[in-house]
Amino acid sequence: MRSTVSASRRHQLRTCVHIFSCLVCTLSATAAADAKTPGSTYCIGGICHRVKTIAEVEALVGSEETVRASYYGDCNKDAGNPCSAPSSGKEFHPDRADNAASPIYPNGTVLLVTNPATGGETLVRVNDSGPYQGTRELDVSRAAAERLGFTGAGVANLRIRIMSAPAQVH
Numbered sequence: 001m002r003s004t005v006s007a008s009r010r011h012q013l014r015t016c017v018h019i020f021s022c023l024v025c026t027l028s029a030t031a032a033a034d035a036k037t038p039g040s041t042y043c044i045g046g047i048c049h050r051v052k053t054i055a056e057v058e059a060l061v062g063s064e065e066t067v068r069a070s071y072y073g074d075c076n077k078d079a080g081n082p083c084s085a086p087s088s089g090k091e092f093h094p095d096r097a098d099n100a101a102s103p104i105y106p107n108g109t110v111l112l113v114t115n116p117a118t119g120g121e122t123l124v125r126v127n128d129s130g131p132y133q134g135t136r137e138l139d140v141s142r143a144a145a146e147r148l149g150f151t152g153a154g155v156a157n158l159r160i161r162i163m164s165a166p167a168q169v170h
Contacts, residue, residue, distance in 0.1 A: 108166025
């Protein structure tokens, strides 16, 4: 049976789908930007994350955990890293081993990251939300991944120690 939908109606439907797609992208970008509000819960790609409060992070200082991590590089070379400002509003530096993204630790949290497989370690400050792929809980800069020795693998199980919480927001 042939479709009796007119060309005008098909154009209207395509326009609605395009507008809806743009709205979803805008809301996702807004969610990522708002993601780092301590104590808030946000959802991206159907996965929800709750950002720890500053008091929760303060209580965790000195504790350790193992996380699944990846790294991100220059957005002009790394398709998985959009060319947008980090949720902290600070500039992202893939060439420096001192920045990372976390969906659960608020911006300003300082972590000592160690790769048990290589012995490499680096100190990072969380300055972005993400990663949002699979079960990954931390994204480090390309330079941090080089220092930690997992650029070839792309992902690694890393040990993190919470060194300090962000300053209280007044």
